[in-house]
Amino acid sequence: MFPGIIGLLLIAFAVIVLARERIVRTIDAGLEWCDNLLGMFDRRPGVAAAVLLAVPIAILGVFSFFPLLYAMYISLFDTRRGRYIGLGNYTRAWADPEFWRSTKVTLYYAAGAVPIAIVLSFLIAWLLFRIARLRGFFRTVYFLPYVTSVVAAATVWRVLLRPQSGFVNLLLGKIGLEPQTWLIEPRGVLHLLSGGAIPADIGPSLALACIIAFDVWHSSGFMIVVFLAGLSAIPRQLEETARLDGAGTFDVVRHITLPLLSPTIFFLVIVSGIKSFQAFNSFYALVNARGEDTQNLIVYIYAQFYENQHIGYGASIAVIMCAAIVLLSVVQWQVAGRKVYYE
Secondary structure, eight states: OHHHHHHHHHHHHHHHHHTHHHHHHHHHHHHHHHHHHHHHHHHOHHHHHHHHHHHHHHHHIIIIIHHHHHHHHHTTEETTTTEEOTTHHHHHHHTOHHHHHHHHHHHHHHHHHHHHHHHHHHHHHHHHHHOOSSHHHHHHHHHHHHHSOHHHHHHHHHHHTOTTTOHHHHHHHHTTOOOOOGGGOOSBHHHHHTTTSSOTTSSOBHHHHHHHHHHHHHHHHHHHHHHHHHHHTSOHHHHHHHHHTTOOHHHHIIIIIHHHTHHHHHHHHHHHHHHHHTOOHHHHHHHTTOSGGGOOHHHHHHIIIIISOOHHHHHHHHHHHHHHHHHHHHHHHHHGGGGOOOO
């Protein structure tokens, strides 16, 4: 085996030696062509932009725009009967109580997960930024959940929240509180906290609140790192000047830190808002997509596609959700974007 390899290497070396002039001329020609191409780009910036954007636009077209257009196309058909029905799937969704229940669950989830995650992540990042020792260690500790598999982390949470033998219920029993059926409780959190004064169907269910808590815990590591980067970019002289003028910690945070962090906060609100409408893994891993109180729009679309085989109807709901996300993003840009402070 080794003599054969040595022989091939000798032959390759001989070819390179004998054809070195041709190889050099080929390399020179290639470099000259590249130089001419770059010179053309200097003279025609529009051509340069078109060439550089061609590949990413092609990738987006194949994997983003084409699926979206195809979803819009098949949403106009009854795929089970193979006939065109126009806006029939959309009118069906409008009259479908299950669609509206899933929409309500999605809105409850977004309204709970996004602000809690942002506020909690900012507080943790601000505290981490204030300490000098072990900052890197705590940053790693808080970032670990984000890089942990959602399914693996959800499995641990399901064990902790078991109704009978879960650690959380055992702990509640030790301190004299009543155990809860966490991930299978359909009644609302407000109903349970108020002792029944608030109707059970108002507000997120206890199971949905557990999903919100899991996602806040899982996603806060990313937000903490982003907030730490934003805090590091704020000039320290501004805070020192404010303290010399008699400003307290709360005043510094309110009038200096938060305004200068507004681009960071705006970015996190937009990104986390979009992700909250697209949440699927945590719902499916924690509660196996069971229960009307924990079925968001993505889980509902999944059920229409893969369980009920209503492809056209599922595609229509996906198009509706896509339009809702775009509309929400535009509203955020128009409303919150005006309050962003750029240096």
